[in-house]
Amino acid sequence: MVISPDSRTVSTDVVVFTIRDERLQVLLVRRPREPYAGFWALPGGLVHDREDLDDCAARVLRQKASVAGVYLEQLYTFGRPDRDPRGRVVTVTYYALAPVARLGGALMTDTDARCWLPVDDLPALAFDHAEIVALAHQRLAAKLEYSTIALQFMGERFTLSELQCVYEVILGESLDKRNFRRRLRGLRCIEETGEWFRGGSHRPARLYRVRRPGQVEIFK
Amino acid sequence: MVISPDSRTVSTDVVVFTIRDERLQVLLVRRPREPYAGFWALPGGLVHDREDLDDCAARVLRQKASVAGVYLEQLYTFGRPDRDPRGRVVTVTYYALAPVARLGGALMTDTDARCWLPVDDLPALAFDHAEIVALAHQRLAAKLEYSTIALQFMGERFTLSELQCVYEVILGESLDKRNFRRRLRGLRCIEETGEWFRGGSHRPARLYRVRRPGQVEIFK
DNA sequence: GCAAAAGTGTTAGACCTACACCCATGA
DNA sequence: TCATGGGTGTAGGTCTAACACTTTTGC
Known part of the structure; x- marks a missing residue:
């Protein structure tokens, strides 16, 4: 039961955002191996055999x-034939929003293998990750x-x-x-x-709380 | 030079819309083979070796x-492990807008293998194509x-x-x-x-024309 | 008492919505 | 002359944007 010889590698890559130091930051992991050894990259991984794409993204987020x-949402799928020098890899990208206040402090401390960097001041990233x-x-x-x-x-x-401040930092402009x-x-x-407070x-x-946490409402 | 044993089949499926008979219609092709033999399905095909995803969608559109x-735009990527009974297929979906006036008449005549059907009155489609x-x-x-x-x-x-009429048919409501x-x-x-006219x-x-044809402008 | 951020209303203009009648044509 | 769809303006309500001062606290 095989469809055809056209087989491709499929991965997911996740852009994890947080707000820290009044800046929008992205979680990056250091690539230990070629290609792009030593470069910062998005956490990502291959899709397993019987795993849905959303589940794969959530697992990558958990493990890496x-x-x-x-919050986790599919973003776009990138598949330029030359985007990975090792061979054809199609990557389904996701983005996630992590409330800095709810993440453990350990997660917020940068290490040599993992760090948060501001989106408007990133170094060269591996693959096409800057575009993502x-x-x-x-x-x-x-x-x-509108949400x-x-x-x-x-x-x-x-x-x-x-x-x-969250709005201002993401939009890059100050609000009234x-x-x-x-x-x-x-x-x-x-x-x-x-x-x-x-x-x-x-x-x-005054301190506020979210009325329906976990729900993202769309309006208009 | 192979990354890993996790290889998947990747396809693109394209939802081609047009407006005909004052209804929003979708182009469907008849499946000649199992699975879903005889069912209507979206035109789709496997991504070739050195082919970008967008190019694949354009080729499918041309050939099938x-x-x-x-106009052609990536929509979403579907990858439930059981969405194709033959095995794991991840499909990157696109949608296209075809101006009925510019399509040849031959294309608009339905055949046993290809037809246009109104989106709000579709038969059961193959795979998860109804969801798409x-x-x-x-x-x-x-x-x-907003565009x-x-x-x-x-x-x-x-x-x-x-x-x-185009707006009304797509939105499903009448406008002032x-x-x-x-x-x-x-x-x-x-x-x-x-x-x-x-x-x-x-x-x-009065007859109008588009100021900047081919360009889709986003506002607000 | 001073520095720092919190909190609060009003007004003018833009935009949206609802609504009804006359016009030009072919049959 | 009638049926058909083409074409037009206004008024009320809502939303948006611009704008400055007073309050409460810690030091």
Whole structure:
């Protein structure tokens, strides 16, 4: 039961985003071997025999990046014949959003084999991974406008200023505080916790939580 | 030089849309062999050795559907392990928009091996192709709202009523004539030709043309 | 008391929606 | 002269964008 001799290698690569130090950052792993030995690359891996593509991406995320239970969405499939010098590899790419507050501290400390780097200041990456990151960033920015996807970056409780910062960092532009608050309140996707955050020598900020965590709502 | 034993078959399947008889229709080909022998299916084919995915989709479109030079965009990649009973096939799907006025008449006549069927009244299709068509329809409808993609369905010259019909048929709802015309004129993507269409026992209609044919503009 | 970030309303313009009648033609 | 589809404007509501000052806290 074989269809034909046209067999290809299929992999998934995952762009894991987080917001750290008020910048949009991507999780990268160091390539230990040729090709591109020593280069930073996206976490990725081959699709197993009886494994769905989504499951493969989630497994790669878990095994190579120690990230689980986060928002994960298929992005695009890249298959230029020469994109891997070893031979034909078609890669189904995904992007994931990891709330920095919910990741363990160990995951946030960079090592020689794994690190977070800001998307707007990346070194040369392996394969066509720079192109993949750029596309993922573009898609994420577009989704901010018509969905509640940004909430996937937030922890249990957060201030409106923190959320606004997420928007600003992804869009690469600053937003008006009053308009931002009015719009978000209008979406009815977050609610006050009644608690306050005291974080410096200034007035405390209200803490909010996501109304329906895990759900990304699309509007318009 | 082989990466690993994890090899998969990769194919592309293309959802070719057109507007005919004031309905959104899809091009289907009859499956001559098992599995799903006799069922209607999307035109598709295996990705060749040194062929890019986009090129493969264009070739499939040309060879299996005799359609060339039309708008073609990657849609989504499907890879459930059991989606093809013969074995593991990952399919990268595309959708294409074919302006009925520019297709040869021969292409528009249905045969036993190839036909156009309305998306909202399809028979059971082979594999997961019904799911693919539904997703393509959804994506197309979404793109109407923020791009000039609908113009890809139009011929050299067309009336505003024809264009409005395209929108209505894809969205599945009727639109207000005056608002529709105001909005489209505002987009500055079409222009008057100065010619008129006399098509029945009523007032003639202005003929328009696309300002930048082949270009799909995204706004907002 | 000073520095720092939190919080809060209003107004003008753009855009969207709903809605009804006259026009030009062929039969 | 009638049936058919082509063509046009206005008013009300909603949404968006621009804009500056007061509050509360820690030091």
